[in-house]
Amino acid sequence: MELGVFVDRLQSELAVTASSATDEMRAAAERVAAGLDAATRLVLLEALSEAADAITRELAPGSVHVRLRGRDADFVVTPPPVPHAPQQDPAPAAPTEAEPADGPAARINFRPPEALKARIEEAAAQAGVSVNSWLVRTTTAALDRRGGPVPEGSSRNRVVGWAG
Template sequence: MDLTPYVETLHRELAVAAEAGGDEARALAERLTAPLESATRLTLLSVLSAAVDEITREIAPGSVDVRLRGLDPDFVVVLPQHEDRTEPLDAPPPSPAPAPVPADMDEGGTARVNLRLPAHLKTRAEEVAGSEGLSVNAWLVRVVSAAVDTGAAAPRTSGKARTIGQSFTGWVH
């Protein structure tokens, strides 16, 4: 998607608005045009990113990603895959489909979460998401949704939590 026409329209509107202020305002508008170009593009990208997030929630389990190529964004649309009903009867059962994002998700809006993963786990998540044609974010939303819906929890390595050092709780008299 070429953002240049939108940026140029904003520049023209700024010039028209500056005409009403006289020569000094027109000169200021001309000086501001170049620095405002990057801010305008960044703002447009933010708007497109927010729109893509809303669209992705609506078409889940499909997804839409916005990717920046040079100065212009590209959109990648991944539609949900439909099951093929022509499989032989003795074929192994297909793996369960990822859980869709709940329809009532809009009630609470979206929340941003900072997730820190070990590098090797992040790489594996990117590979799996890519193999399913999803962004990592869309894939994580599916995985978390499935875990919450099924009550699945992360496996524990042992019954006791690992502690470092010593800690004491209570009152001392």
């Protein structure tokens, strides 16, 4: 998505608004508009990221991500797995309230044996998701089946969203 089109449009709107002002005020408005380029792009990226997060919560277990390419934004859409596609393992459940989609992501180092890594990659590909998404879903499903702790006020049966 080319953000420059929107930045130019905003600058144009500011110029139109300033056109009824004095020459000095118009010149000041043009200088301000030119200086807003980076700030405008940042605000647009933040808005697109929030929109992608909201869409991801509705699209679960699929996802939408915004990636910066140069000065423009690209969307990466991971569709949910096809329900009738054969899978070797049962489909992992989407996260419950115990794992809020809007919470911060944590990093861990996971070093499986090469053979297990290959199996994980194959299962993720069959499910049509990234390895990270597959690992998060599978871990969540395993913990839910084991009856792991659920924070007070939450439910295992209520799906609230997914950020892959």
